[in-house]
Amino acid sequence: QVQLVESGGGSVQAGGSLRLSCVASGHTYMTNCMGWFRQAPGKEREGVAAVYTGGGSTYYADSVKGRFTISQDNAKNTMYLQMNSLKPEDTAMYYCAASYGGSWHESKNFDYWGQGTQVTVSS
Numbered sequence: 001q002v003q004l005v006e007s008g009g010g011s012v013q014a015g016g017s018l019r020l021s022c023v024a025s026g027h028t029y030m031t032n033c034m035g036w037f038r039q040a041p042g043k044e045r046e047g048v049a050a051v052y053t054g055g056g057s058t059y060y061a062d063s064v065k066g067r068f069t070i071s072q073d074n075a076k077n078t079m080y081l082q083m084n085s086l087k088p089e090d091t092a093m094y095y096c097a098a099s100y101g102g103s104w105h106e107s108k109n110f111d112y113w114g115q116g117t118q119v120t121v122s123s
Contacts, residue, residue: 002026002112004096009117012086016121020081022096022114028077033099036070036081037107038092038119048094049081050104059104064090086121094119 008020020036035050049060049070058070069082079096093116102109 002028002031002098004098004112004114006094006096006114006117009094009119011120011122014087014121014123016086017082017084018086018119020083020094020096020117020119022079022081024077024079024096024098028098030100031098031112032101033104033110034072034079035097035099035104035110036079037095037097037110038090039095040092043092045095045107047105047107051079052104061105083119086119088121088123090119091121092119093117 003025005023032054033050033052036048037045038048039045048064049068051058051070051072067085072079095116096114097110098112099110
């Protein structure tokens with residue numbers, strides 16, 4: 001089992017920044033991919049970014065490339081999502097997730113989920 005706890009959400013104006021954190025505990029060594037997903041009201045959950053914990057490869061949705069950065073601190077079992085140049089369309093509930101494997105942008109491949117943290121960007 002893996003437990004995930006997100007923090008760092010909030011309300012900002014367009015152009016602002018936020019940093020989300022996800023602290024993992026439990027059998028984290030068994031997972032090989034950590035990701036951030038988001039879901040806005042009335043929309044499907046979408047993959048935002050992911051990091052493969054073994055090699056450190058990172059992947060981003062086209063909509064956030066150049067603005068968001070995913071990183072991990074293995075010593076702290078913590079994953080981060082630095083979000084810059086935020087836009088109103090980034091408003092959503094953001095979820096941290098862990099996967100044993102599979103394509104990172106498909107939520108069905110993720111086995112563990114945090115409770116979510118709300119990000120609201122006003123224009």
